[in-house]
Amino acid sequence: MNARGPLFALTLIAVGCTTAIADDFDAQSFLGMSAGNNVGAAIKRGEKDGKRVLVFAYDAKKPGQAFHIEGMLDLEQNRQLVRDNFLIVLTDFKDRNIRDQVGDESQTRPMFFLFGTDGKLIQKGTAAVGAGSGNKLVVEWTEK
Numbered sequence: 757m758n759a760r761g762p763l764f765a766l767t768l769i770a771v772g773c774t775t776a777i778a779d780d781f782d783a784q785s786f787l788g789m790s791a792g793n794n795v796g797a798a799i800k801r802g803e804k805d806g807k808r809v810l811v812f813a814y815d816a817k818k819p820g821q822a823f824h825i826e827g828m829l830d831l832e833q834n835r836q837l838v839r840d841n842f843l844i845v846l847t848d849f850k851d852r853n854i855r856d857q858v859g860d861e862s863q864t865r866p867m868f869f870l871f872g873t874d875g876k877l878i879q880k881g882t883a884a885v886g887a888g889s890g891n892k893l894v895v896e897w898t899e900k
Contacts, residue, residue, distance in 0.1 A: 780816055780822060781812065781814070781822035781825045781826065786826055786829070786835070787829065787835050787838060787839060787844065791844040791845060791846045792843065792844070792845045792846075793845060793846055795809070795811055795845050795847055795853035795854060796852075796853050798811075798843045798845045799853070799871055799875045800875075801843060802843050802871065802873055802875070803873055803874065803875055805843075806873050807842060807843050808841065808842050808870060808871060808872055808873055808878070808897070809842065809843045809844075809845060809870070809871040810838065810842040810843070810844055810845070810868060810869075810870055810871075811845040811846075811847060811851075811853075811854060811869040811870075811871065812825050812844070812845070812846050812847070812866055812867070812868055812869075813847050813848060813849050813851065813854055813858065813866060813867050813868075813869065814846070814848065814849075814865075814866035814867075814883070815848060815849060815863060815866075816848070818864070821865070822866075824865055824866050824882075824883050824884040825866050825883050827884070827885075827886050827887060827890070828868070828883045828884070828885050828886065828887070828890035828893075829887075829890055829894075830886075830887035830890065831887045831890070831891050833891060833894075833895075834887070834890055834891050834894045837894045837895065837897075837898050838894060840898075841897070841898050842897075849863050849867075854869050857877055857880055865882050865883065865884040866882070866883040866884065867880060867881065867882055867883060868880065868881060868882075868883045870897060878897075879897075881893075
């Protein structure tokens with residue numbers, strides 16, 4: 757009996773499972789800033805520091821979610837404006853601070869939620885917009 761067949765199959769399954777488990781967005785390496793994971797704490801800090809809070813909600817178990825966030829912020833101008841003007845939070849769609857805002861909108865792609873310095877939601881939408889539209893949004897947010 758040839759033992760390579762089952763061993764090869766197990767290797768493929770193991771590799772497939774590890775690549776499909778997480779699709780994490782690494783804010784530190786992509787934006788050059790750390791991201792929080794607590795929306796409530798970030799809103800309180802934003803009120804104190806006078807910064808708006810940009811939340812990205814996504815499902816790390818679905819492939820391509822982090823890709824869309826990176827695409828939205830792909831231009832260096834976007835990344836610089838985000839670093840200079842916002843606190844960033846990465847969370848999932850079940851976070852108690854945003855789940856009511858998600859409502860019945862599709863969760864197949866990541867969403868952004870922009871909170872003002874007063875903690876109120878300013879804008880929400882899909883983060884799957886690409887670099888050009890992402891740049892337009894970020895520039896618009898920073899001009900206000």
